Amino acid sequence: MLVLVVDSSTPAVTAALVEVSADGVALRSHRCTVDARAHGELLAPEVDAVLADVGARPADLTAIVAGLGPGPFTGLRVGLVTGATMGQVLGIPTYGVCSLxxxxxxxxxxxxxxxxxxxxxxxxxxxxxxxxxxxxxxxxxxxxxxxxxxxxxxxxxxxxxxxxxxxxxxxxxxxRAEPRYPDPVALARLAGERIRAGAPGERLTPLYLRRPDAVAATARKPVLP
Structure with a gap:
C-alpha cells in the first residue's frame, strides 16, 4: 500500500512516500526542506516530486498520514489542509499522528x-x-x-x-543530533495498524495548544469625534 506522509509542524516541510505492508513500513521517496516561512510554497512541489520519483500518480495512493502538530498556527495548517484536501478528492482515508x-x-x-x-x-x-x-x-x-x-x-x-x-x-x-524533526517513516509506522486494517479515515484536527496571535475583534471600538 502506497501512503503519502506530510508534516509541516516545524520549520522542516516534509513529504514522503512509504510502502506499508504486513512486514512493516519502507521508505520509497522523501523530500524535506527547512524553511519556517515557506510551508505553503514548498509542500505541494514536494508531494509532486516524491510521486514522480517512484513513477506514481495521486490515484495510486492508498492513504495519507499527516503530522497533527503541535506547531505554529500558519505552518501547521498547510500540511493538514493539504492532507485533508487530497484525501477528500481521492476518496482515501487520512490518519493523524502527533508530530512529536x-x-x-x-x-x-x-x-x-x-x-x-x-x-x-x-x-x-x-x-x-x-x-x-x-x-x-x-x-x-x-x-x-x-x-x-x-x-x-x-x-x-x-x-x-x-x-x-x-x-x-x-x-x-x-x-542527540537526530531526529531533529518528525521522521515520516515513524509517523507512518504509528499509523500502520490503522492503515493495514483499513480503518475509517479521521478528521485531521490540529494540535495548536494555544490560540493564534491574530483574533477577531469582539466589540466595536468607540469612535471619538
Whole structure:
C-alpha cells in the first residue's frame, strides 16, 4: 500500500512516500526542506516530486498520514489542509499522528526521552516517551525550564528535536543530533495498524495548544469625534 506522509509542524516541510505492508513500513521517496516561512510554497512541489520519483500518480495512493502538530498556527495548517484536501478528492482515508511522536518514538532506545520542538515566544512544544517509545507525558507548550523540570521528574536524561537543540543550555540534558524533526517513516509506522486494517479515515484536527496571535475583534471600538 502506497501512503503519502506530510508534516509541516516545524520549520522542516516534509513529504514522503512509504510502502506499508504486513512486514512493516519502507521508505520509497522523501523530500524535506527547512524553511519556517515557506510551508505553503514548498509542500505541494514536494508531494509532486516524491510521486514522480517512484513513477506514481495521486490515484495510486492508498492513504495519507499527516503530522497533527503541535506547531505554529500558519505552518501547521498547510500540511493538514493539504492532507485533508487530497484525501477528500481521492476518496482515501487520512490518519493523524502527533508530530512529536515522530521525533520521540524513534529516539527512544531503552530509556525515557524528551522530544521538544521550537514553539517560538521562548517556549517549546514537548512530550516525554518511555524506553519503548510510548508517550507518557504531553504534548504541552511551556518555557524550556518547565519542560526540563517535568522531564527530570520522569527520570529523563536525554532530549531530541530542534527545540532541544535551541534551548540545550536551559534544558541541561544530553541532546542527540537526530531526529531533529518528525521522521515520516515513524509517523507512518504509528499509523500502520490503522492503515493495514483499513480503518475509517479521521478528521485531521490540529494540535495548536494555544490560540493564534491574530483574533477577531469582539466589540466595536468607540469612535471619538
Amino acid at each position: 511522536d515522530g521525533i520521540g518514538h524513534p529516539a527512544a532506545a531503552g530509556e525515557p526521552v524528551l522530544a521538544a520542538s521550537d514553539a517560538r515566544r521562548r517556549e517549546v512544544y514537548w512530550a516525554v516517551y518511555d524506553g519503548a517509545g510510548q508517550r507518557i507525558a504531553g504534548p504541552e507548550v511551556d518555557a524550556p525550564a518547565v519542560a526540563a523540570e517535568r522531564a527530570r521528574d520522569l527520570a529523563v536524561t536525554v532530549a531530541v528535536g530542534d527545540g532541544a537543540h535551541r534551548y540545550a543550555d536551559v534544558l541541561g540534558l544530553s541532546v
